[in-house]
Amino acid sequence: MTKPSPIISIHNLYKSYGEKQVLNGIQLEVYKGQVLGYIGPNGAGKSTTVKILCGLLADFEGEVLINGVNVQANPTLAKKMIGYVPELAELYDVLSPREFLSLMGDLYELDPVVCQDRMIKMLSAFGLADNMDQRMDTFSKGMKQRVLLISGIIHNPEIIILDEPLSGLDANSVIMVKELISRLAREGKTIFYCSHMMDVVEKVSDRIIVIDKGTIVADGSFEELKRKEGDESLEKIFAHLTSGASGDKATDDLMKAFE
Amino acid sequence: MKPLNRINQIFLGLALAPQKFYSSLGVSIPQLRSILTYKLIMDDRRPKTIQQARIKKNSEKKDSQNNYLGSLIISLLFGFIFLYSFSIGSDGLTKYTFYFSMFLIYLSLNLITDFTSVLIDVRDNYILLPKPVNDITVLISRLLHIFIHLCKTILPISLPGFFYIAFLRSWPEALLFFPLIILTTLFCIFIINSVYILILKLTTPERFKNIISYVQIGFAILVYAAYNLLPRLMRSKEMQDFHIDFKPFWLLVPSYWFASAENQVSAEYSANPWFWLSAILALIIPVLSIYWVIKYLAPSFNQKLSLISGSEGERPKMGKTAPNLIKASWEERISGLLTNKNLERAGFLFTWKMMARSRDFKVRVYPMIGYVVVIIIMTLFTKGGFTLEDFREPFSPKAFQIIVSFYISGMLILGALRQIAYSEKYKAAWIFYSTPFKVPGQWLSGSMKALLIQFFTVYGLAFLIFAYFLCGTWIIPNIILGLINQLMVLYLILLIRDKELPFTKTLLESQKKGQVYRSILTTLLLLIPAGIHYFVFLLPFGQLAMGLISLGILTGLFIQLKNTSWEGMENIQKDF
Numbered sequence: 001m002t003k004p005s006p007i008i009s010i011h012n013l014y015k016s017y018g019e020k021q022v023l024n025g026i027q028l029e030v031y032k033g034q035v036l037g038y039i040g041p042n043g044a045g046k047s048t049t050v051k052i053l054c055g056l057l058a059d060f061e062g063e064v065l066i067n068g069v070n071v072q073a074n075p076t077l078a079k080k081m082i083g084y085v086p087e088l089a090e091l092y093d094v095l096s097p098r099e100f101l102s103l104m105g106d107l108y109e110l111d112p113v114v115c116q117d118r119m120i121k122m123l124s125a126f127g128l129a130d131n132m133d134q135r136m137d138t139f140s141k142g143m144k145q146r147v148l149l150i151s152g153i154i155h156n157p158e159i160i161i162l163d164e165p166l167s168g169l170d171a172n173s174v175i176m177v178k179e180l181i182s183r184l185a186r187e188g189k190t191i192f193y194c195s196h197m198m199d200v201v202e203k204v205s206d207r208i209i210v211i212d213k214g215t216i217v218a219d220g221s222f223e224e225l226k227r228k229e230g231d232e233s234l235e236k237i238f239a240h241l242t243s244g245a246s247g248d249k250a251t252d253d254l255m256k257a258f259e
Numbered sequence: 260m261k262p263l264n265r266i267n268q269i270f271l272g273l274a275l276a277p278q279k280f281y282s283s284l285g286v287s288i289p290q291l292r293s294i295l296t297y298k299l300i301m302d303d304r305r306p307k308t309i310q311q312a313r314i315k316k317n318s319e320k321k322d323s324q325n326n327y328l329g330s331l332i333i334s335l336l337f338g339f340i341f342l343y344s345f346s347i348g349s350d351g352l353t354k355y356t357f358y359f360s361m362f363l364i365y366l367s368l369n370l371i372t373d374f375t376s377v378l379i380d381v382r383d384n385y386i387l388l389p390k391p392v393n394d395i396t397v398l399i400s401r402l403l404h405i406f407i408h409l410c411k412t413i414l415p416i417s418l419p420g421f422f423y424i425a426f427l428r429s430w431p432e433a434l435l436f437f438p439l440i441i442l443t444t445l446f447c448i449f450i451i452n453s454v455y456i457l458i459l460k461l462t463t464p465e466r467f468k469n470i471i472s473y474v475q476i477g478f479a480i481l482v483y484a485a486y487n488l489l490p491r492l493m494r495s496k497e498m499q500d501f502h503i504d505f506k507p508f509w510l511l512v513p514s515y516w517f518a519s520a521e522n523q524v525s526a527e528y529s530a531n532p533w534f535w536l537s538a539i540l541a542l543i544i545p546v547l548s549i550y551w552v553i554k555y556l557a558p559s560f561n562q563k564l565s566l567i568s569g570s571e572g573e574r575p576k577m578g579k580t581a582p583n584l585i586k587a588s589w590e591e592r593i594s595g596l597l598t599n600k601n602l603e604r605a606g607f608l609f610t611w612k613m614m615a616r617s618r619d620f621k622v623r624v625y626p627m628i629g630y631v632v633v634i635i636i637m638t639l640f641t642k643g644g645f646t647l648e649d650f651r652e653p654f655s656p657k658a659f660q661i662i663v664s665f666y667i668s669g670m671l672i673l674g675a676l677r678q679i680a681y682s683e684k685y686k687a688a689w690i691f692y693s694t695p696f697k698v699p700g701q702w703l704s705g706s707m708k709a710l711l712i713q714f715f716t717v718y719g720l721a722f723l724i725f726a727y728f729l730c731g732t733w734i735i736p737n738i739i740l741g742l743i744n745q746l747m748v749l750y751l752i753l754l755i756r757d758k759e760l761p762f763t764k765t766l767l768e769s770q771k772k773g774q775v776y777r778s779i780l781t782t783l784l785l786l787i788p789a790g791i792h793y794f795v796f797l798l799p800f801g802q803l804a805m806g807l808i809s810l811g812i813l814t815g816l817f818i819q820l821k822n823t824s825w826e827g828m829e830n831i832q833k834d835f
Contacts, residue, residue, distance in 0.1 A: 054693045079695040086693075090686035092609075092762065094616035099608075106605030107694035135616070151690075 005068065007032045007159060007190050008053065013062035015048055015214075022048045023060070024214035030207075032158075035181060035191040037205030039198070041242045045214040046194050047087065050163055053192065054084045067158065080108070083157035085148050087164040087194075093136040097123060097147045100136065101154060108155035115154065122150045126173075141168030149177065153184075160184060161192040166200060178204055198234040208234070212242040267299045270410055274403045286396045294392075294400040299407065331415050337365060338419035343489045345423060346499065351527045353502045355518030358420065359443060363514055366447045368478045369412060370405075371454070371471065402553070409444055431524040439517050442545040446513060449548035452556045472618045480629025487633050505533060516541035593712065598705050602698065603821070606705030610679070610761050614713055619683045619766070627674040628718075635664040659796060661726050662737050666789040668718065669745040673752065673781055675714055679706070680759035681766050688763035699760060700823030706761045707753060707820070711746075737792070740802050743809045744788035750816040752781050757829035 006029035013026040023045045030036050040046050051057045052064060055075035064071040066078040091100060098119065105115030123132055126146040136144060145168045152160060162181075166174050181191055181204050195201050201208060202222055210218040218225055218241050222234065229237045263271070274295065275281075278288055344357035417440045425433035458467055509515045510533075519537035522528060590611050598604040614620055639660055682688075696702070719742065726734045756777075788809070795801030 056689065056692050076695040076697055079693060082693075084693045086689055090684055090689070092613060092684055092687045094684075095609075095612060099612060103605055103609055104690060104694065106601050107690060107696050109601065109695070112601070 004031060006030055006065075007067050008192070009063075009065045010049075010053075011063040013049070013052065013060060013064065015045075015052065015057070015060040022214055023052075026062075026211070026214070026216060028209065028216065028219075030190060030192065032190055033185055033188050034207055035185045035205045036193060037201035037208040038192060038194045038211070039196070039201055039208065039238065040211040044211045044242070046211065047163065049211075050084075050161055050192070050194055053161060054082055055079050080155075081158045083152040083155065083160045085152035085160075085162045085165050087167070091136055091144055091147065093139070093144070096133045096135055097128060097150075098132045100147060101151060104151045104154060110155050118154055119150065122154065123147075126150065126176075142170055142173060145169055146173070157189075159190045159192065161194070163194045164196065165193075166195070166197065174200075198238060202234040210238060210241050217241045263296055263300060264303065266411070267303070267407075270407045271295055271299065273410075274407055281399060284395055284399065285393060286399050287393065290392055290396050291400050291403075294396070295403060295407070298400070298404050302408065330411075334412055334415035335418065338416045340486060340489070341365075341416070342419055342423055345427075347501065349500055349502045351428070351525050352518050352522045355521045356503060356512070356515050359439075359514035359517040360512075362416070362420075362440070363443055363447060363450075365416070366409075366412070366444065367450050367454075368474065368481070370409075370447065370451050372475045372478050405448060409448075413440060413444055429525060432521050435521060435524050439520055439541065442541060443513075443517055445545040445549040449545070449552050449556075452552050456556060469618060472622050475622055476625045476629075479626035480633075483626070483630055484633045487637060491637075505531070507533070510537055510540065513544070516544065594705075594709075597708050597712070600701055602696070602701040603705035603708075606702035606761075607709045608705075610706035611709040611713060613682070613762050614675075614679070614710065617682060617684070617762070620678065620762075623678045623681075624675045627671055628714075631668055631671045631674075634667055634670075638664050638667065658730060658734075659793060661730060661734060662741055662792060662796060663786075663789055665722060665726070665738060665741045666745060666785055666792075668722065669749065669785045670782055671718070672711065672714055672745075672749055673778070673785065675710055676707075676749070676753065677778060679710065679761045680764045681768065682762035682764070683766065685763055685765045688760065691760055691763065698822065699758070699825060699828050700821045702760065703753070703758060703823060704817070704821045707750070711749075736799065736802050736806075737796055740792065740795075740806045740809075741789075743806055743813060744792065745785065747809045747813040747816065748785050748788060750813060750820060752784060754816055754820055756781075758823060758827060759829050 008028070008030040010026050010028040013023050014021070015023040026045075026049060038046055038049070048057065052060055052071070053066070055071050055078055058072060058075065060072075067081055069078045069081070071078045092103075095103070101119040101123075102112065102115060105112065105119070120129070120132070123129055126149075128143065128146060131139070131143065136147065139147075145165070149165060152162070166177060169177065178200065181193070185191055185206075191204075193201065193205060205222070207221055208218070208225060209216055218228075218237075220228070225234070225237055226232065229240055232240075271292075275288070275292060281291065282288060341358055341361045344361055345354045347357045348354050417437070421433060421436050424436055458470060503509065503515075516537050519534050520541040523534060523538045528534075590608060594604050594607045594611070598607050614624075723735070723738050726738055791805065795805050
């Protein structure tokens with residue numbers, strides 16, 4: 001049996017902002033249908049990796065292929081296959097969800113009729129049917145986040161890149177999004193899930209990548225990581241792997257401040 | 260160390276002088292001092308509306324003293340503008356009525372536009388109210404804050420008036436002047452407090468901000484028009500001979516009270532009891548109204564404010580009723596007529612809606628409509644004597660001024676074009692970079708069409724009708740030629756500038772160096788075809804020939820714009 005070709009492949013990815021080296025030779029291959037949890041401390045290079053994958057940052061060293069398409073050489077074709085939900089994203093919130101999503105549909109060159117139909121179904125599923133024509137400037141964070149989620153999947157992409165997609169969502173919506181992620185994966189979509197919330201990553205991902213200081217320090221399923229690092233929770237494993245001081249020491253120091 | 264500047268220190272000391280009195284009310288002095296100190300620091304770091312256009316880049320980190328000096332100079336300038344009122348009318352009462360009206364209107368508008376964000380700072384609800392600070396401390400800190408702000412504005416603004424009265428009128432009037440200014444100010448506080456209460460009763464805070472931005476727009480136009488047109492109006496004989504005859508309804512006009520108070524100490528005083536009554540009102544009403552503010556309005560205002568409680572207005576309820584079908588809005592119908600491909604249509608709709616709805620865009624661009632109208636009025640009506648007959652005669656140079664002023668109105672589109680790339684929501688532009696968006700030229704073309712339709716159709720038609728009635732039929736082909744020429748220049752400018760997607764750049768970038776020269780240059784470009792037009796404005800065949808040539812160039816430019824690729828766009832590293 002031959003190994004299928006990866007849908008995302010990253011070779012020797014280096015990126016620096018001036019003096020600061022952010023990515024230090026990332027090597028990664030992701031296969032169709034995988035749910036990849038991409039975790040790391042602040043400043044580890046998570047968001048930079050995501051921005052490169054989405055074609056937002058073009059000046060990097062190395063090679064990034066999306067389904068065989070080079071992101072640097074042909075960003076438009078690569079972007080077509082990706083749905084991106086950025087972290088704490090800004091919206092043009094003077095538009096209504098219907099207007100914003102129609103705009104997104106046009107940018108993805110989606111047939112307007114198909115787009116309308118999908119958006120109505122999706123908005124209704126997220127409980128926003130009544131709010132379709134209201135301006136988003138009055139929306140709560142959770143409502144905006146739902147619209148963003150829809151904007152990332154409305155064109156039915158092969159790869160879905162989610163950057164902290166659960167921020168601002170209430171408990172029920174979190175359950176729904178988690179369910180949605182596994183459903184999409186079963187349909188053969190590839191999910192690239194970037195997050196700080198270990199408990200969610202632990203549950204939804206079938207492969208976990210830990211990065212620190214621009215390099216991958218662990219790669220494997222949760223079970224594999226547990227075998228390697230001792231039978232612990234993902235949070236503990238994470239603290240071991242990344243340079244962050246153990247939580248105990250930090251809390252000790254904090255408590256000492258009162259003395 | 261608190262970086263409070265000298266001027267603020269002086270005013271703060273002054274405001275806190277009656278400490279005993281505040282303590283007796285139950286105010287905690289250290290808390291009061293601290294709140295006021297930090298409020299004043301925040302004021303200095305906040306750019307003023309009037310300066311925003313010019314000094315924004317400085318206000319970021321520059322010394323706060325400079326910021327204050329800037330507003331000091333502007334206030335002084337307004338003080339001088341107010342002196343125009345002394346050339347209106349034939350008697351002191353009329354002159355003073357105009358002076359106090361200007362003062363009252365300026366001060367109220369200034370407070371509403373520059374100080375609203377401070378007065379209705381919902382952050383107070385999170386930051387001050389959960390802390391152990393009592394209500395009276397919060398209330399007094401708010402009132403003292405307004406007081407300090409007003410002192411800083413009023414003093415420079417009333418100085419020119421004071422010296423004018425002292426040297427050119429009489430000393431008793433000058434001595435009464437400052438007390439009257441303070442009374443006017445108190446009355447002004449009453450006015451804006453009432454306005455706020457009223458607006459908050461009628462609408463939500465989010466809408467309230469919209470209303471404020473329209474007031475800002477109106478204010479900017481008013482100031483600009485007054486600055487340019489008042490001196491010209493003053494020269495007319497009618498204005499100099501005008502005077503107010505007493506009628507009882509004048510007692511309803513606040514500035515008339517203050518004017519009659521001044522009048523009663525001047526050489527023109529009158530024994531008529533009506534005038535004495537009016538003068539007494541000037542003393543009593545402001546005191547009563549400020550008492551009412553402290554006693555009733557301010558507390559209920561605070562209460563209302565804490566009810567808003569930072570919820571930023573009401574959140575719409577989420578709901579699941581069956582989705583309605585799409586009905587095409589009228590901008591969608593226009594877009595169907597004017598644009599072809601999907602992307603051009605989307606660009607049209609996006610720009611159309613963003614222009615119509617973004618508060619920050621409107622505040623930056625709408626005042627220009629006023630400016631352009633003022634400029635046109637100036638070019639048409641100021642140069643000495645003329646009669647309407649001059650315009651009917653196509654051979655007179657007057658008639659060509661109509662055409663020139665039509666070209667000048669292209670400045671409006673230029674101004675809007677210059678602002679359209681910038682937005683408070685520039686971060687939302689990630690969508691243009693994460694989607695497979697191929698030919699940005701399509702998008703630019705759609706958005707240019709939206710801009711032209713929104714800003715030019717109504718205005719252009721109005722101008723056409725106005726010119727037709729003023730000049731007759733001969734003007735119509737000239738206006739059409741002018742329109743084609745303007746479009747040609749506007750598309751040319753769009754092509755030679757850095758091409759940027761609309762609503763994608765931060766406002767700070769609009770302050771880059773060299774923008775001023777560039778805008779002067781582009782404005783001059785508009786006038787070149789106007790110069791050529793001069794030679795053909797009486798020759799129908801010349802007009803036809805020039806029109807065809809321009810139309811040809813326009814079509815070429817139009818096609819080129821539409822085909823602009825990403826390589827042709829301004830290359831900027833985006834920070835999302």
